[in-house]
Amino acid sequence: MSYTLFGTNVSPFVRKCRVYMAEKGLAYTHEPVNPFQPPPNFRQMSPLGKIPALLDGERAIFDSTAICIYLERCNPAQPLFPSDxxxxxxxxxxxxxxxxxxxxxxxxxxxxxxxxxxxxxxxxxxxxxxxxxxxxxxxxxxxxxxxxxxxxxxxxxxxxxxxxxxxxxxxxxxxxxxxxxxxxxxxxxxxxxxxxxxxxxxxxxxxxxxxxxxxxxxxxxxxxx
Ligand SMILES: N[C@@H](CCC(=O)N[C@@H](CS)C(=O)NCC(=O)O)C(=O)O
Missing domain, CATH: 1.20.1050.10 (Glutathione S-transferase Yfyf (Class Pi); Chain A, domain 2)
Known part of the structure; x- marks a missing residue:
């Protein structure tokens, strides 16, 4: 697994994912994309043009909630989503x-x-x-x-x-x-x-x-x- 998280650090949604990943001990590469000046083809990853987006290898996920739930399903140790x-x-x-x-x-x-x-x-x-x-x-x-x-x-x-x-x-x-x-x-x-x-x-x-x-x-x- 190799994770890349896209989005500038001051976005609360990007920050949420980064804190989540730090708490889980998940390594990732951070690409500080500005959603108002996105790199070419950013919408292939994030069709609404918003940050954050996550690449897991070749696979893209957008939306901070979906990203954290996905990461939790892939990395169930030290859960940050309640089991009840x-x-x-x-x-x-x-x-x-x-x-x-x-x-x-x-x-x-x-x-x-x-x-x-x-x-x-x-x-x-x-x-x-x-x-x-x-x-x-x-x-x-x-x-x-x-x-x-x-x-x-x-x-x-x-x-x-x-x-x-x-x-x-x-x-x-x-x-x-x-x-x-x-x-x-x-x-x-x-x-x-x-x-x-x-x-x-x-x-x-x-x-x-x-x-x-x-x-x-x-x-x-x-x-x-
Ligand atoms: N529901 C989305 C919201 C993401 C969002 O609104 N991100 C803002 C930055 S804080 C954005 O990309 N705005 C650019 C735009 O709306 O075009 C999530 O949780 O990831």
Whole structure:
């Protein structure tokens, strides 16, 4: 088996797969494809033109959820998907909550104006743009933090009291907010805030977060506006 994962490091979906692979101890080659300037024939691998895509030898798979499930089926040791049927479904539900709930809001309406625009699109951050992004956090992201806080309860992990794909998805998605200086306030969401701190301290995240600091960590720049 030889795995190649395609997609730039700042994508939460690529990050999810990379953290998953690190936690499983799976070796892979990383090709940091920008989906807006893809290499020729990228759509043969990823017909929607999105990242990540995975090559296992000659075989292509797209979509982060499909990729992680495929890798889990091929590499069942040290499981990151729960064995209990309900827990398995629950982990996928939480992953979907991040992929289709948090990311479509946090990506274009918070990460893009606070981080991607200034770094990669020649769209400098202004006070008005920052305020609009923070309004989205207050009105749309905060209710999702309420849900995640309740889901976590007093547990260390989201499902089955054991690290799973649900935890990896939640922690991966929140890195993009962190880059923009947006974090759940520990006074309002103490369990979620502590969970993120714990997950990001795992070696699987530490390596990737170090790699992403430049140019994506805009916390100081955002705070200064
Ligand atoms: N459901 C997909 C979502 C992937 C996705 O939206 N990736 C973004 C980057 S974060 C992308 O490739 N966007 C390019 C586009 O929409 O054309 C997955 O889980 O892999």
């Amino acid at each position: 049927h309900y827990d398995y479904a629950h982990a996928l539900c939480l992953e979907e909550y991040i992929d289709s709930g948090l990311m479509p809001v946090a990506g274009p309406l918070v990460f893009r104006p606070l981080v991607l625009g200034p770094v990669a699109m020649q769209q400098p951050l202004t006070k008005e743009i920052k305020e609009a992004a923070l309004e989205v956090v207050e009105n749309q992201v905060a209710p999702m933090w309420d849900y995640l806080e309740r889901q976590l309860g007093s547990n260390e992990y989201f499902v089955g009291n054991k690290l799973s794909i649900a935890d990896i998805a939640v922690a991966s998605g929140h890195v993009n907010l962190w880059h923009g200086g947006v974090d759940p306030d520990p006074l309002h969401w103490p369990k979620l805030a502590a969970f993120l701190t714990r997950l990001w301290a795992r070696p699987s995240f530490v390596t990737l977060l170090a790699e992403e600091q430049k140019p994506w960590n805009r916390r100081a720049a955002v705070a200064a506006v």
